[in-house]
Amino acid sequence: MNMKIRVMLLLDEGHTRDSARIILSMAEGVILGGETDDIVQYYETAKDFKPDVTIVGEEVKGRDGFSLSKDIIDHDPLQSVIFVASRLNVETYKNALYTGIREVLKAPLHPQELKDAVDRAYGARAKVGQSVFNNGFANGTNNIQEPVEEIQEDVGKARIISVFSIKGGVGKTTISTNLSAALAEEGKKTALLDFDIYSGDVSLAMDVIPKRRAADLSNDINRLDMDLLESYMVKHSSGVMVFTAPFNIEHADFIKADHIEKILSILKQEYDFIVVDCPSYFYDIAMLALRNSDTILLVATMDILSLKSIKNTISVLEDVEVDRAKMTLVLNKYISRVGLTPSDIEATLSLPITSVIPLDSQSVLSSMNQGVPFVTGMKRSKVAKSLQSLAKGILAKAGGGE
Numbered sequence: 344m345n346m347k348i349r350v351m352l353l354l355d356e357g358h359t360r361d362s363a364r365i366i367l368s369m370a371e372g373v374i375l376g377g378e379t380d381d382i383v384q385y386y387e388t389a390k391d392f393k394p395d396v397t398i399v400g401e402e403v404k405g406r407d408g409f410s411l412s413k414d415i416i417d418h419d420p421l422q423s424v425i426f427v428a429s430r431l432n433v434e435t436y437k438n439a440l441y442t443g444i445r446e447v448l449k450a451p452l453h454p455q456e457l458k459d460a461v462d463r464a465y466g467a468r469a470k471v472g473q474s475v476f477n478n479g480f481a482n483g484t485n486n487i488q489e490p491v492e493e494i495q496e497d498v499g500k501a502r503i504i505s506v507f508s509i510k511g512g513v514g515k516t517t518i519s520t521n522l523s524a525a526l527a528e529e530g531k532k533t534a535l536l537d538f539d540i541y542s543g544d545v546s547l548a549m550d551v552i553p554k555r556r557a558a559d560l561s562n563d564i565n566r567l568d569m570d571l572l573e574s575y576m577v578k579h580s581s582g583v584m585v586f587t588a589p590f591n592i593e594h595a596d597f598i599k600a601d602h603i604e605k606i607l608s609i610l611k612q613e614y615d616f617i618v619v620d621c622p623s624y625f626y627d628i629a630m631l632a633l634r635n636s637d638t639i640l641l642v643a644t645m646d647i648l649s650l651k652s653i654k655n656t657i658s659v660l661e662d663v664e665v666d667r668a669k670m671t672l673v674l675n676k677y678i679s680r681v682g683l684t685p686s687d688i689e690a691t692l693s694l695p696i697t698s699v700i701p702l703d704s705q706s707v708l709s710s711m712n713q714g715v716p717f718v719t720g721m722k723r724s725k726v727a728k729s730l731q732s733l734a735k736g737i738l739a740k741a742g743g744g745e
């Protein structure tokens with residue numbers, strides 16, 4: 344392609360602006376149209392230059408960079424903004440996502456990172472005309488759901504393990520994050536997918552921040568391959584590659600069943616395990632994960648309501664021809680002497696319990712609050728041991744437990 348990417352800088356004078364200018368003036372395929380710290384002057388130049396990408400600082404002449412970015416995007420929804428922040432934290436990403444910023448970079452700028460960000464931002468912009476992005480939020484025209492297909496058998500080696508319950512708060516996120524960390528610690532190439540896309544707790548529980556917006560994946564879906572997909576994931580210190588949920592609800596609508604299908608089939612090629620943190624309800628994404636799972640861990644707690652919901656879940660799954668042999672129970676927040684025993688539960692639900700995880704609010708809460716899975720941060724705790732043995736059981740079943 345011989346079209347150049349047209350870039351402008353809206354940055355305070357100083358080191359970041361100098362390095363952006365130097366990096367981009369040496370980058371092939373980029374034309375720098377102007378630099379300023381004055382928004383009025385920016386618009387003057389932009390009117391003729393029509394930038395594809397603008398790089399905006401966190402604060403420009405005392406004005407908040409997020410509101411400047413929002414202004415630019417509102418003016419020209421086809422415009423891609425790259426935001427340069429001095430610190431990256433969840434707040435920065437949340438603001439960026441709300442504003443419609445495409446990429447967030449940390450100062451000082453790294454030449455390759457900046458060039459890659461410009462390329463990606465431009466790529467997303469080039470497709471925006473046909474996509475639902477930017478203009479598509481409000482009009483709700485893109486809600487047609489694709490039929491849920493089953494991924495063809497034998498396309499890859501990974502085993503898909505879904506953690507499910509139609510009751511919230513039973514421990515799905517706790518189990519999926521710790522299970523995936525335990526599998527990674529056993530040396531298995533493991534992905535953790537947060538499909539609870541409307542609440543998405545995995546990024547907090549694992550303390551990871553995605554570099555790219557899951558919602559932008561819809562622009563890349565046709566050319567998605569392992570490298571591109573992994574650029575949307577974050578590597579956790581345990582080795583787990585994490586696909587986090589979008590930070591806000593509008594963006595969650597960009598995650599479609601056919602995207603999920605593609606994500607699973609790509610990861611299946613190279614990963615050993617794909618652990619899915621499911622939402623607490625049956626909708627297409629959950630169904631797709633469940634139907635394609637090798638193992639479904641149904642999370643139960645020691646109360647009658649939980650058991651009733653699992654009984655319903657089993658019958659819904661059987662209705663859609665999910666094999667009962669794939670389902671097993673994980674009994675979480677276990678305490679003895681509450682009028683129910685694990686064997687009562689197995690008998691009531693006619694499913695085996697593969698793991699009993701004790702109630703241990705202190706360990707679980709502090710691990711979640713620190714964003715460190717207890718299987719890595721508190722290896723000796725009983726909860727960690729129970730998750731490690733769940734992981735070993737899964738490994739053994741997959742034929743890799745030696």
Ligand SMILES: Nc1ncnc2c1ncn2[C@@H]1O[C@H](COP(=O)(O)OP(=O)(O)O)[C@@H](O)[C@H]1O
Nearest residue numbers: 511512513514515516517676701702703704707
């Ligand atoms: N074994 C456990 N012992 C004590 N508290 C737990 C245990 N498992 C989960 N919790 C707590 O229960 C709450 C819900 O857990 P979470 O994993 O977020 O559930 P879900 O993902 O199903 O909504 C959290 O506050 C978590 O700390």
Ligand SMILES: [Mg+2]
Nearest residue numbers: 515516539544
């Ligand atoms: Mg959860």
